Amino acid sequence: MITRLHLYLVDAAAAVVIGVLVGYAMVEHQEKPWWLVVPGTLLVAAPVAVRRLWPVSSLVITTAATAAVVIGQVLPLEALGAPMGAVCFALYTVAAERPRTWSLAGLVISVALISAVTGAEPENIVVVIAALGAVWAIGYTTRLRRSFLDREASQRAEQALAGERLRIARELHDVVAHNLSLIAVQAANAAHVRSPEHAYEALTVISETSRSALTEMRGLLGVLRSDADLAPSPGLDGLSDLADRASLAGVRITLDVRGESVVPEGIGLSVYRIVQEALTNVVKHAAPTSCTVLVDVTPSSVRVEVTDDGPGVKELGVGHGLVGMRERVAVYGGTFSAGPGPGGGFRVVAELPHR
Structure with a gap:
């Protein structure tokens, strides 16, 4: 990769070559004294060595x-x-580094x-117009190209930022919806049961679930801070804890993970969130019931199937849960x-292919 220092060295070499040619032309036939040759040569050639630092001044002096x-x-x-x-x-x-007004003024002068x-x-x-006009056109084209590349890089950065915000919003939705559903179910149980022991159990579940949700949200939002301690994203290894939390809401979960549990991190996170959202829907719409979660990992894909034996629904609704799951699958x-x-x-x- 060409560094800034290398460019300065190239400019210095060009200044030396031009200086030698100009000095030689001054003394070849005219035999001018050194006190005219040396200053004249320096004023013509030296600005080339510093043209990247002071472009306008270099052009004015050398011209x-x-x-x-x-x-x-x-000089003849x-x-x-x-x-x-x-x-x-x-x-x-x-022409390459200054606004068009400055470069056109420099060209005319x-x-x-x-x-x-x-x-x-x-x-x-x-001849002069053709030569200097061609140089100006090349420099101005370079400026336009750099401007285009800068805008393109800025747009890519904005798109990446928007994508990251969308990802964080989706993660927050999944975390909040799942855990609040469990809390809502247990709060309703605590409000209706007559037994203090059952009420105590429901409150314990609410307490544990809320702490778990806060921990996960802090970890998720922590990526927005530069000094945050980054933790691994949840994956297939976290499915058992997810099933245990859902079972606290009265859903009998049967979890079956087949094949190797080592998958790409993005695939693992997507599978985790899909199962989480599916269990959230079961808790909200079908509890108490039984539910089967099957995760089949093959060398080429991961298949997720979540079924329950609840009353079912007549229509899918307009919430973000199914949309989020569909989007996660569409990414892959x-x-x-x-x-x-x-x-x-x-x-x-x-089914999410990963190879």
Whole structure:
């Protein structure tokens, strides 16, 4: 990768080459004294070495110095090519790094001064305009390309930020909906039971569930802080705890995980959230009931099936739960279906390919 230092070294080398050519042209036939050759050479060539730091100043100095050494007959007109190279270097930098107004002004001034010292002959003016105009066009095109790349990078960053916000919102929905459903069910039980022991058990479940939800939400929102301690995302290993919490709400859970539990982190998180959302729906709409969770991991995909034997539903509703599950599956190009089971109850089936 080319670093800034390498670019400065290239500019310094170009300045040395131009300086040697200009100095040699000054003394080759005219034998000018050193006190004219050295300052003239430095004023023409040295700005090339610092053109990236001070583009406009470099262009002004090298253009004015070129005109001065030719008008003062320190440099013969036939040797104008070397200082023209210095002017082109500086003009390109101005066109590439400064606003169009500045670069056009630099182009006009450079063309005017260089054309004036060539004797203002039409063919010379055409050559000067063509050469400097081409350099300016290349520099300005470079500026437009850089601007386009910057905008594209900014748009990608904004899209990534929007995607991350959407992901966090989806995770928050899943966490809050699942745990609040359990809390609501247990709170209702505590309000209706006559036995203090049952009420105490319901309150214990509410307390444990709320603490678990707060812990998970803190971990999720912690990614928005740069000093947060990042914890692993929940995956297939957390399904048993998920089933245990759902069973506290009166749902008899049968969990069956087949195959290897090692899957890509994103797949594992998606499976976890799909099961969590499906169990949330069971708790909200079918409890008390029994539910079977089957997770079948194969070398090419993960299949999730959650079925219950509750009363079922007549319509799927307009909540975000099923939509969120469908979106998670769509990210990996999988398949998803949800609806009444063939033998009653409700059935959710999702398959996520991971290879």
